[in-house]
Amino acid sequence: MVTDTSAFKSLYPFESHFLDLGANRYHYIDEGEGETLLMLHGNPTWSFYYRNLISAFKGRYRCIAPDHMGCGLSDKPQEYDYTLERHIDNLEALVDQLQLKRLTLLVHDWGGAIGMGLAVRRPELISRLIFFNTAAFLSDRIPFSINLCRVPLLGAALIRGLNAFARAALIRAAKHKDRLTAEVRAGYLAPYDSFANRIATLRFVQDIPMSADVPSYPVVKRIEENLAQFNTTPKMIIWGRKDFCFNFYFLNRWKEIYPDALVHEAVDAGHYVLEDAHERIIPWVEEFLEENAI
Numbered sequence: 001m002v003t004d005t006s007a008f009k010s011l012y013p014f015e016s017h018f019l020d021l022g023a024n025r026y027h028y029i030d031e032g033e034g035e036t037l038l039m040l041h042g043n044p045t046w047s048f049y050y051r052n053l054i055s056a057f058k059g060r061y062r063c064i065a066p067d068h069m070g071c072g073l074s075d076k077p078q079e080y081d082y083t084l085e086r087h088i089d090n091l092e093a094l095v096d097q098l099q100l101k102r103l104t105l106l107v108h109d110w111g112g113a114i115g116m117g118l119a120v121r122r123p124e125l126i127s128r129l130i131f132f133n134t135a136a137f138l139s140d141r142i143p144f145s146i147n148l149c150r151v152p153l154l155g156a157a158l159i160r161g162l163n164a165f166a167r168a169a170l171i172r173a174a175k176h177k178d179r180l181t182a183e184v185r186a187g188y189l190a191p192y193d194s195f196a197n198r199i200a201t202l203r204f205v206q207d208i209p210m211s212a213d214v215p216s217y218p219v220v221k222r223i224e225e226n227l228a229q230f231n232t233t234p235k236m237i238i239w240g241r242k243d244f245c246f247n248f249y250f251l252n253r254w255k256e257i258y259p260d261a262l263v264h265e266a267v268d269a270g271h272y273v274l275e276d277a278h279e280r281i282i283p284w285v286e287e288f289l290e291e292n293a294i
Contacts, residue, residue, distance in 0.1 A: 003073055008187035012051050016073060019094050024080070026090055027073035028066035032058030035127075035294060036100050039065040040091070042109020042134070043204035044166040045272075046072025048187045049108065052278040053285070061289075066094055068114065070200020072191050082203030084110075084216035088117035095125065102294050104128040106285075108274070109246070110204055112136045113220055120226040127294040129235045130285065131261075133246040133271050137224040137253060138217070140210055143245055150205055159202040160195045173271035175242050180275070227257055234292035235261040238281055240269030262288060 005012060018025040029047050031054055039050040047065035054063045067074040068087050080086075091114055095103070103125050107115040112134030119126045158164040166189055174180055192198045209217040235258050239251045255263065264284050269276035 003191045003193075005073075005187075005190065007190065008048075008183045011183055011187055012048055014051075014054065019097055021069070021090055021093060024069060024075040024077050026066060026069060026075075026094065028064060028094060029054060030098070031063045032061055034061045035102060035104065035289075036062045036064060037104050037106060038095075038100070038115070039063065039106045040108070040111030040115045041065070041068070041071070042111050043071070044169055044192060044201045045109070045188065046191055048072065049272070049274060050106070051187075052274060053106070053282065056282045057285075064094075064098070064100070066091065067191075068110075068200065070203065076197050076199055078196060078199060080199075082200050083207055084113055084117065084209075084219045087114045088121070088219075091115070091118050092121065095122070101125055102127045104130065104289065104294075106130040106132070107134050107136075108132040109134055109271070113216070113223060116223050116227065117219060119230065120223050123229055126230065126233060128289070128292055129230060129233055130288070131235070131237045131254060132273050133238075133240050133243050133250075135246060135250050135253070136220065136227065137257070138209055138220055139250070139253070141247075141249055142208065142210065146205065146208070146245065150208065150210075155205060156202055159205065160198040163189070163192060163198060165201050165205065166192050166198070169272070172244050174275040175240075175268060175270040176276045184275070231258070231260075234288070236284070236288045237261050237263045238273060238284060239263070239265050240271060240273035240276060241265050241267045242269060243271040243273075245271055 014029045017028050017030050041049045046067045050065045057063055070076045105115045113136045116136035207216045209220045237254050266277040
């Protein structure tokens with residue numbers, strides 16, 4: 001089923017592109033020319049999350065923003081291996097298909113593990129790193145509400161039946177509610193408008209690496225063990241300090257891993273930091289890219 005984007009087209013005026021991955025179509029935005037900014041979203045968002053950055057930078061950079069399988073405008077197959085490893089495989093296939101090199105990764109939420117999963121596989125491709133409220137290392141810290149969604153049957157009822165995960169995110173993840181207009185809300189919710197279309201939202205929650213028996217656990221462990229190879233890569237951390245999920249613990253962990261990273265904290269912003277603070281973030285990103293030219 002094709003997602004209707006008419007209710008928010010003015011906010012997301014980009015041409016759609018698709019990569020065939022077996023029987024499934026993997027959607028991505030590809031706007032502009034120049035050095036590549038590869039923007040990776042999390043759960044339960046999609047490339048719509050990066051719309052303001054794409055609009056700001058497409059005049060000088062090539063902005064590529066895929067929708068992970070099951071998310072956004074990508075296909076949502078019901079019988080599919082929605083694991084972190086598979087998402088990394090899909091991203092790598094896109095990078096190879098487009099012959100991308102000298103990448104600047106911009107990652108948020110699950111995009112951190114997916115993007116850094118690609119990075120540790122193909123470190124020669126990575127030129128700069130920008131982190132937004134994300135993780136790519138093991139942690140057992142998880143909000144009770146998200147952990148509740150991992151309970152068998154209950155999680156499926158909440159996430160797939162009631163769309164509670166995506167709807168709750170609009171309440172909790174952005175702190176400036178006036179920015180979540182009807183058009184913006186429609187953009188976030190449109191791809192997840194049915195039980196079937198919410199399958200990846202649930203699978204992401206189920207794949208949070210809380211214990212060694214979760215498929216993503218050894219993948220994230222391997223990523224964490226290889227983060228040090230990017231010690232000399234230019235890095236910037238942009239953090240919404242009012243994030244209910246990726247709180248100070250995660251920010252401080254990144255600071256421990258990369259003590260030389262440039263850090264900007266948006267003190268009034270939440271998990272959806274690009275919704276709350278994109279006017280401040282765009283100049284920070286612009287300056288970082290210019291000062292770390294490749």
